[in-house]
Amino acid sequence: MGVAADQVEAEAWLCRVGYYRLSGYWYPFRERRNSLSDSGVQTIEVLESFRPGTEFSHAFNLYVFDKRLRLLILDAIEHLEVGLRVDIALLMGQSDPWAHRNPNNFNRYFRCVDPADLAVRHTKWISYLDAQAARSREEFAKHFFEKYKDPFPLWISIETWDFGTLSTLVNGMKDKDLQHLADKYQIPRRTMLVSWIQSLNLVRNICAHHGRLWNRPMVIQPAPPRGNEIPLFQHWSGNTYAKTRLYAVAAIIQYFLRTISPMSTWGNRLKETIAAFPGGPGLNLPPGGFPQDWIDEPLWRSEPKHPTSREMATEQIAPSS
Numbered sequence: 349m350g351v352a353a354d355q356v357e358a359e360a361w362l363c364r365v366g367y368y369r370l371s372g373y374w375y376p377f378r379e380r381r382n383s384l385s386d387s388g389v390q391t392i393e394v395l396e397s398f399r400p401g402t403e404f405s406h407a408f409n410l411y412v413f414d415k416r417l418r419l420l421i422l423d424a425i426e427h428l429e430v431g432l433r434v435d436i437a438l439l440m441g442q443s444d445p446w447a448h449r450n451p452n453n454f455n456r457y458f459r460c461v462d463p464a465d466l467a468v469r470h471t472k473w474i475s476y477l478d479a480q481a482a483r484s485r486e487e488f489a490k491h492f493f494e495k496y497k498d499p500f501p502l503w504i505s506i507e508t509w510d511f512g513t514l515s516t517l518v519n520g521m522k523d524k525d526l527q528h529l530a531d532k533y534q535i536p537r538r539t540m541l542v543s544w545i546q547s548l549n550l551v552r553n554i555c556a557h558h559g560r561l562w563n564r565p566m567v568i569q570p571a572p573p574r575g576n577e578i579p580l581f582q583h584w585s586g587n588t589y590a591k592t593r594l595y596a597v598a599a600i601i602q603y604f605l606r607t608i609s610p611m612s613t614w615g616n617r618l619k620e621t622i623a624a625f626p627g628g629p630g631l632n633l634p635p636g637g638f639p640q641d642w643i644d645e646p647l648w649r650s651e652p653k654h655p656t657s658r659e660m661a662t663e664q665i666a667p668s669s
Contacts, residue, residue: 358404365411372560373414374398374407376631399629406628413626414562417636418555420621421594424601424614425552429511431608432529432545436517437503439528445501448517449474458520473516480508515549518542533607536577543571544600551597562625562635565592570600578603580647584639593637602647619643 362370375394383393440447451459451470458470465472481489481500492504500508509517518526519542526538535541547570554561569592572585584590584599598618605612625635634640642648 358408361408369558370407370411373410374402374404376410376563377402377406377629401629406626409626410562410628413621413624413635414560415558416621416624417594418558418561420614420617421551421561421598421601422555424605424612425511425548425555427609427612427614428548428601428604429514429552431604432514432518433506433509435529435532436514437506439525441502445503446499448477448502448505449499453522454520455522470520473513473520476513477505477508480513481505484508511549511552515545518545533604536573537571540571540573543568544604547597548600551594561594563593566594566597570596572596580645583642583645583647587637587639590637590639594635595637595639595642598636598638599647615648619648 377398379395379397379399380392381395383391385391440453444450444453447453451468454470458473460469461467462469462472478499486507488504488507489500492500499505506514518529521529523538526541530536530538530541533541535544547566547568550566550568551561553559554564572591573581576582578585580603581599584595590596602615602618605614622635622638
């Protein structure tokens with residue numbers, strides 16, 4: 349790597365961010381060469397040297413870009429999480445304030461024993477909820493426990509959940525309830541909804557723990573539509589690179605927001621962020637599997653719908669960067 353323009357500043361950033369965290373951002377700038385493995389298979393060897401023209405600023409700028417991207421993705425997932433919480437509370441809570449505590453309201457998988465620890469999945473989930481509620485320092489929790497002896501009803505309990513807890517519940521819901529939500533979000537299949545929520549949970553955890561995101565392969569990939577199930581996804585449904593990187597997640601976020609927060613400007617902010625990709629020696633591919641000319645696709649060009657008062661309120665408090 350070339351000598352940094354300001355070595356003192358470079359050392360300061362290494363002390364602040366850490367060598368190994370930053371090393372993930374200068375890895376793409378390392379030189380490559382073709383080589384043969386012991387079995388005769390051709391591979392690409394990553395060398396310790398850097399591509400000509402590489403400077404410390406290239407890695408640092410990529411780190412800053414990735415941070416902005418994570419914050420933007422996290423902002424959108426917050427919108428989806430809050431909307432999904434409300435919709436689930438309204439759906440399940442209409443029959444029983446404690447519907448979430450009754451295992452009969454969930455599918456067979458959620459009611460069965462987990463072979464990993466021989467405990468019933470729903471029972472473990474309730475134990476986690478109760479522990480979260482007991483640790484809550486929210487005013488509504490304090491007020492409730494001072495006045496009642498019952499556990500939280502669903503519409504209070506759901507405010508103490510993290511996205512992983514919400515994802516676990518969605519995976520355990522009965523088919524009819526899942527289909528109700530899928531229909532609301534205009535998702536063709538309930539199994540697709542479950543897959544999307546699980547992939548969003550993975551990305552949310554990466555963002556929350558400050559992990560590298562821009563070029564990361566998605567361990568849990570959102571299920572793509574079949575054929576022309578979702579016409580707005582036609583441009584990437586056959587693109588393996590887009591399906592296995594961040595773009596697929598960004599696309600389903602945008603699709604969700606069309607229903608949950610149709611006046612959101614998140615898509616435009618994502619376009620601006622991706623356009624500011626810093627690049628550098630050897631970085632020729634678009635970041636995160638974003639297809640060429642993706643900003644011209646109808647998914648990202650559609651006009652916003654007329655908002656509800658709740659949507660207007662949430663959009664007003666969304667960060668602008």
